Amino acid sequence: MSAQQAQEKVDNGVNVQALLGAREALTEAPAAARFTWRATCNWINGTHSETSVRGFYGLGEEQSHRTEFHFDTDHPEIFASEDHGATPVEVVLAGLAGCLTAGIAAVAQNRNIQLRSVKATLEGGMDLQGILGIDSDVRNGFDGIKVHYEIDADASKEDIAALVAQSQKRSAVYDIITNPTDVTVTVA
Amino acid sequence: MSAQQAQEKVDNGVNVQALLGAREALTEAPAAARFTWRATCNWINGTHSETSVRGFYGLGEEQSHRTEFHFDTDHPEIFASEDHGATPVEVVLAGLAGCLTAGIAAVAQNRNIQLRSVKATLEGGMDLQGILGIDSDVRNGFDGIKVHYEIDADASKEDIAALVAQSQKRSAVYDIITNPTDVTVTVA
Numbered sequence: 367m368s369a370q371q372a373q374e375k376v377d378n379g380v381n382v383q384a385l386l387g388a389r390e391a392l393t394e395a396p397a398a399a400r401f402t403w404r405a406t407c408n409w410i411n412g413t414h415s416e417t418s419v420r421g422f423y424g425l426g427e428e429q430s431h432r433t434e435f436h437f438d439t440d441h442p443e444i445f446a447s448e449d450h451g452a453t454p455v456e457v458v459l460a461g462l463a464g465c466l467t468a469g470i471a472a473v474a475q476n477r478n479i480q481l482r483s484v485k486a487t488l489e490g491g492m493d494l495q496g497i498l499g500i501d502s503d504v505r506n507g508f509d510g511i512k513v514h515y516e517i518d519a520d521a522s523k524e525d526i527a528a529l530v531a532q533s534q535k536r537s538a539v540y541d542i543i544t545n546p547t548d549v550t551v552t553v554a
Numbered sequence: 555m556s557a558q559q560a561q562e563k564v565d566n567g568v569n570v571q572a573l574l575g576a577r578e579a580l581t582e583a584p585a586a587a588r589f590t591w592r593a594t595c596n597w598i599n600g601t602h603s604e605t606s607v608r609g610f611y612g613l614g615e616e617q618s619h620r621t622e623f624h625f626d627t628d629h630p631e632i633f634a635s636e637d638h639g640a641t642p643v644e645v646v647l648a649g650l651a652g653c654l655t656a657g658i659a660a661v662a663q664n665r666n667i668q669l670r671s672v673k674a675t676l677e678g679g680m681d682l683q684g685i686l687g688i689d690s691d692v693r694n695g696f697d698g699i700k701v702h703y704e705i706d707a708d709a710s711k712e713d714i715a716a717l718v719a720q721s722q723k724r725s726a727v728y729d730i731i732t733n734p735t736d737v738t739v740t741v742a
Contacts, residue, residue, distance in 0.1 A: 379600030435640040452625075462642070464595065465642035491590050494588075538643050538696075549698070552701070
């Protein structure tokens with residue numbers, strides 16, 4: 367079986383040709399690579415709020431998701447809240463998981479590796495003495511995040527590890543979390 | 555009207571007494587302040603995956619949300635994907651919005667300020683030359699995030715600005731994004 371035949375048989379649902387085409391097009395026209403992602407959040411009650419995502423800017427013009435996506439965030443009942451949604455820090459874990467996992471699928475497709483299943487378990491430790499203002503030496507956020515992958519794929523253990531490493535190297539959310547990202551907050 | 559009467563009239567849905575009680579209890583027993591937040595992600599197809607959140611650890615024992623929360627993440631159609639969910643970076647914006655907004659409600663309650671409405675609009679700029687590997691000098695993540703609040707509350711403009719500033723100071727997600735957070739990725 368030729369490499370070409372093997373490549374045709376691998377299908378992780380990622381259109382790598384389109385991505386390679388996009389890379390080529392954006393190399394020629396880098397201004398189109400400028401994206402702006404947006405979200406709108408409305409406070410509901412207590413610690414419960416709802417965030418919506420639909421429009422974004424990229425490829426030189428306004429774009430839109432097919433539908434609007436909604437995210438409820440809240441605090442759990444042990445914090446005297448009503449638990450109408452995941453906590454905001456769990457939502458960040460979901461963003462990290464989704465980013466690394468999409469990367470694994472895309473890199474696998476590009477490397478001609480058929481994925482059968484990919485599962486990630488994530489955990490982030492946090493000492494609440496930070497956000498409660500008990501100890502100013504304790505940070506508010508996670509003291510670290512652990513992501514563990516179980517991957518079933520037509521590839522060696524080494525090739526699977528290399529997939530995951532390449533996904534980290536190109537992950538937007540991994541970069542946002544591991545490196546400082548400026549956040550400017552203003553009030554009308 | 556006494557300060558006590560004014561305080562009784564302010565209701566943002568946040569049980570500040572319980573939070574102050576928790577702070578006191580955790581000051582006495584700091585080990586209970588160690589939390590672990592978790593998420594589990596399953597790859598569906600292409601860049602689409604689904605993350606679930608339910609159990610977490612804190613107050614010295616296993617805890618659980620009332621229900622399991624689910625997050626679909628995907629890439630939009632302009633990236634040759636099927637747009638089954640928000641992009642992972644938009645999910646991060648949702649986490650940041652939810653964290654800062656919950657903080658505003660809690661701080662307002664503690665400061666005796668009645669909120670009527672709180673709306674945040676967020677945007678994060680990104681140059682896709684990073685994640686596409688076109689220019690290694692361009693980062694993968696956001697080059698910055700802007701959060702803009704419109705708040706209607708029984709308070710002066712200055713007091714509202716101070717609310718937002720205090721929320722930033724105690725926000726877990728703001729800390730996770732603005733400061734480096736270690737992420738360790740392993741594969742079975």
